[in-house]
Amino acid sequence: MSLNYDLPGEPGDTPSGQGAWDSDFITYPNGPNGYPRLMRPMEELKVRIRRGDYNEGFDSLLSDTYLLPGLCRDLQKTLAEIPESDPSYRGTLMVLGRVLYSQAEMNGDIEDLELSLQYLEQALNLTPAGHGGGATCLINLATAFGLRSQHTHQVADADKALHYGQQAINAVTDGESPRHFLVALGTILRHRYRITYQIADLQHGIRYLKAALETPQQNRGKHVDILNNLSNLYHELFKRTKCEADSDLAIEYGQAAVQLSTDDGHERAVILLNYALCLLSRFKTSLRVADIDMAIQNAQQALMSFSSAHAYYLVCLGGLGIMFKHRYFINHQSQDLDEAIRHEAAIEHSAFIEKSRFSRYYNRGVSFAAKYEITRKREDFLKSFRAFFEGFSSETENFDRLRCGYNTCLIATRVPSLGLNLAVEIVEEMLKIVPFFFQPTGSRNDIQEILNQLSGMASSFASVLFAANKPPVEVLQKLEDSRGIVISSVIDVRSDGIELREKHPALWMRFTQCRASLGAMNSNALKMDMERTYSTDVKRLEQLHKDWSDIKEKIRRNPGFERFLLSPTERELCELARIGPIVTLNTSHINSAAFLVTTSGIQSLSLPNLKLSEALHWVKIFAPYGNPHRRDAELCEDEEEEQLGSQRTPSEMHTGLLYLWTVAVKPVLQQLNLLNRVTTPTRLPQICWVGGGIMGLLPLHAAGDHASGSTENAISHVISSYAATFKSLQFVQNRPRISVSRSKQLLLLAAMPTTPGGHKPLQVQEEITAIEDSASKWALSTTLLRPSKANILDALKTCTIAHFACHGTADRVEPAKSGLLLGKETVEKLTIEDLDTISCHNAQIVYLSACSTAEVGKMNLADESVHLASSFQLSGFQHVIGTLWGVDDNAAVEIAKRFYENLPGSGEDSYVSPAKALHDAVVSFRNTEDNWKDCSKWASFIHLGC
Known part of the structure; x- marks a missing residue:
């Protein structure tokens, strides 16, 4: 079983319920039976309402689980006794609304929250323009x-919260x-980020809190509240950027x-827990034992301060369970494993609150799945399945x-008795849900962060x-619709619509104007602008x-x-296979x-091996391939270079390429009847590997045994x-095709013999x-x-062929x-973000004689290519020559020379496709001397196009 049991966010972010439970694992006293006397707090509220003081000094009252229900009842009773014309009526509405959303924050009761909004909106409607209490009412509504x-x-x-704020x-x-x-x-923007994954939410939130x-x-x-919220925002930012700072x-x-x-x-408990989760996140990157020890210590202190009725009680339980599990994998001490099981069991015994705002089902499924990994009991396995299924079926x-x-x-899919048909029904429903994740104001990076969460x-x-x-x-169409989200959105903006212009010029005009506005956004939909109102940018983009x-x-x-x-469509897919x-x-x-996919139809082939x-x-073996003369942007000393160059041996690459040939590429070529029986064929058929997923990261074109x-x-x-x-x-x-032999081409050669900043x-x-x-x-x-x-950027507007060395x-x-240096x-990086801003109408071929230009830098974005x-x-x-990993400098020179020699063709071949020109150049280099022995030198070069 290979389930992913780790939470996508921080462990323990989303507890599965709340409530007291009876066990020998973890105990916390529930406090006094019944509520304390409410006379003094209620009298204090009445005094504040009469003098119009609604901001400071409420924290102690609003964080007390036992006071809030009584305060709500008394305030509602008071409200019923006050005429609407009384000046204190509006103040009572405001305070009641604030008490109710504080109670909803603790107990997760949506009914309390909706009632709070009703009271606060009524209070806002009764507030005269320019009244001093207007700002307070607005911020309560925002919260x-x-x-x-x-x-x-x-x-x-x-967005409503942001607007009112x-x-x-x-x-x-x-x-x-x-x-x-x-x-x-600042807090509202942190919550908004958890929905939109727009990094600008975090940046602006930090701006407000620092102010x-x-x-x-x-x-x-x-002051403590501000520090805690700043910590939360930087924690979210770290999970996004992975920046140690x-x-x-x-x-x-x-x-x-x-x-x-x-x-x-409870307030201090929340602060302790947040601090512990920050330490846990850093531990996952640094693996410093001191971080996980300190995280556990602070989370334990927090747990002792939470009542079992508090919404964060199970957050703390879940977080502690995973902290102990992480420490066990570092020190292998049995007591940490016992503590992990103990805390998972505590969550199991907790009662579910159906109105809880947290991801109770998912967290419960993860807890049982993690417990199954430890106990290997079928009972825990089935409980995990049931929790996940109930979570998917819930609202x-x-x-x-x-x-x-x-x-x-x-x-x-692994347990036949659970039912494959059920899995199909779930997939069909999930495919309907996916589009809702992509907000209209999302930038390329924001969308990629969401896709990172949906990886696999x-x-x-x-x-x-x-x-x-x-x-x-x-199956193929569903797969196509589920990946390449970023690329699809870019294509939509860049499609020229020639036929639309001819038949419907007015629509074409609106289409191109809107497309131009979208293109002007560049890759960052929301940029930091300290002088502009943030919600204005949001509305404009929406x-x-x-x-x-x-x-x-x-x-x-x-x-x-x-x-x-x-x-x-199916017909259009088959038409694409004409080459x-x-x-x-x-x-x-x-x-x-x-x-x-062929011109005659679409078929599938099982690859059981x-x-x-x-x-x-x-993928991990191929990724670090390099050598002391590679063309990547790493800065390293000679000794480090030599060490890096020897990380992987040529024999490992040969083994990997042979594996790809045996389990995937050869069966495909056999099914397509493309295995050539001629030793030296003059013309080879062309095949296109459509990427996406893990297999899109591997050198399928070079699969096989390359011994003399x-x-x-594959290349034979x-x-x-x-x-x-x-x-x-x-x-x-x-796009229109142009043969390089039939018209003079404009060739741009960009050469960087030396690069600023210490690059080789x-x-x-x-x-x-x-x-x-x-x-x-x-x-x-x-x-x-x-x-x-x-x-x-200026030269790319007119050239037909571009070459970057x-x-x-x-x-x-x-x-x-990612970019070219x-x-x-000073170093100036030509990045993907820069390429988003240009449209090269005359472009035909670009040759990227540099490292890793066709490498997906982030494994979780393999579906996006x-x-x-790209x-x-x-x-x-139309044609791009790229590289999958670090390129050998000598190989880059030789293969580029042979590519351009092959490109014009000769004799009957008045035109040689760039794919064939590269193929022949690579084969020629491979067959020279003993280059076949080190596939890393030549297998990196690939052709994208048709």
Whole structure:
């Protein structure tokens, strides 16, 4: 069983319920029976209402679990006795609304929250314009809507909270401190981020909280609150960026909050728990035992301060259980394992509260699954399955449903008695949920963060449908719709709509205007602008995307345009195979299969010997390939370079390539009848490998045995090309073809013999000279030596062929920042984000003679194929030569020379496709001397296109 039992967020973020339980594991006294006398607190509230003081001094009352229900009853009774004309009526409404949302925050009761919103909205309607209490009423409404967004997981609620919060800031009167309002906005933006995954939410939230920290006349409690919230925001930011500085700030602010906190109740417990979770996150990266020890110590202190009725009680239990489990895997001490089981059992005994806003079902499923990993008892296994299934069937928010459904499918496909048909039904429903995750204001990086959370689901969806013997075309289309989300959105914006312009010029005009506005957003939809109102940017982007959806819908209502910008139909998929068969390989924990597309139809092929665990192993083996003369952007000393170059041996690569040939590539070629019996064929058929998933990270074109004289390899039988998705292949094929031998080409050569910042020099002069000589008869070449990024972006607008000889880097945190290193005085990186801003109408071929230009830097984004090579293709280049890993400098020179020599063709071959030109260049280099022995030198080069 290979279930993923770790929470996607922080362990313990989402408890499965609340309530006292009777066991010998963990105990906490529930406090006094009945409520304390409420006379003094109620009298205090009445005094505050009469004098219009609604901000400071409420914390002790609103954090007391036992006081709140009595306060609610007394306030409601008081409200019924006061005439609406009484000045205290509006104040009572405000305080009652605040008490109710505080109670809802603790008990998770949505009815309390809805009632709170009713009272607060009524109070706002009764507040005269310019009244001093208007800001307080607005911020209370903002906080309540922020809390509701956690229940509903709807961005509309978060946006209402943001809207009211910024109105509150604007309504602050002279002499009134904005501190309370700034803190509330920071918290609201953190909640909004958990829905949208828009990093700007965190950045703006930090901005508001730092402004609050600088406000004068802070009391100790409010200062602690700001520090705690800053810690939370930096913690979220660290989980997103993986930047050590963000983690250190989260811990620094959290530690300061703990040290300054004097309260022994729930408030301090929450601060201790938040600090513990920050330490746990850093431990996962650093593996420092001191971090996990300190995390456990603080979480234990927090647990002793929580009542079992508090919403965070189970957060603490779950977090402690996983902390002990992590420490066990470090020190292997049995007492830590016992503590992990003990805390998991505590969650098992807790009572479910159906109105809880937390992911109770998912967390319960994870807890039993983790317990099963320890005990291996079938009872725990089945309880895990039941919890996941109940979670998927419940009315919880979509992300939790998806996570529960995913785990349910993984279990159901492995245990026949649980039912494959159930798994199919769940997959069909899950496919309807996925589109709701992508907010209209999401930037490329924000969307990628969501996709990172959904990693592996597309492959599992396809595996379930394949196991159920669904038609191959149906499985393939579902797979296509579930991946390449970023690429699909870029294609939509870049599609030229020539036919639309001819038949419906007015629609085309609106389409192009809206597309231009979207393109102007660049890759970051929401940029930091300290002077602008954040909600203004949000609304502007929402409207822009609404306009884009509306115009596409109007276009599709016209005959002949029903499929405008939609994924290819079965007929269109088969038409794409006119140049050669197209193959998609899919592997998951469930099964592995190939989907084969030819002009005559679509078929599937089971690949029982292809295992996901083994494929992952070979991805890790191939990824670090490099040598002391590679063209990546790493900065290292000579000794480090030599060590890196010897990390993997040529024999390991040969073993991996032979594995790929045996379990996947050879069976596919046999099924397609493409295994050539001729020793030296003059013409080989072309095949296109459509990427996505783990198999899209492997060198399928080089699979096999490359010993001298062997034909048990892919390059002896087919010319391989790659494409990110079928939609991207269709986009490329629809561009006009131009033969380099029939017209003079404009060839741009960008050379970086040296790079600022200490990067190693490259042997590019020989490469550039050879290309200039080879292309002199058919191209007008322009060589830019150490060009700036601006120079390149300008030159790309007119060139037909571009060649880059430089260092390259694949960003493993934010793939959109992967790039080519340029510049004379300082490093200037040409990134994927930059390519999003240009459209190269004359472009034909780009040759990226650099490292890792076709490498997906982040494993969890394998379904997206986000890299430099695919981005150049989407910017307009029909053919792209890219690299899967670190490139040998000498090999880069030789293969580039031979590529340009092959490109024009000769004799009957007046035109040689770039795919064949690269194939022949690589084969020629492989067969020279003993280059076949070290496949890492030449197997990195691939062709993207058709």
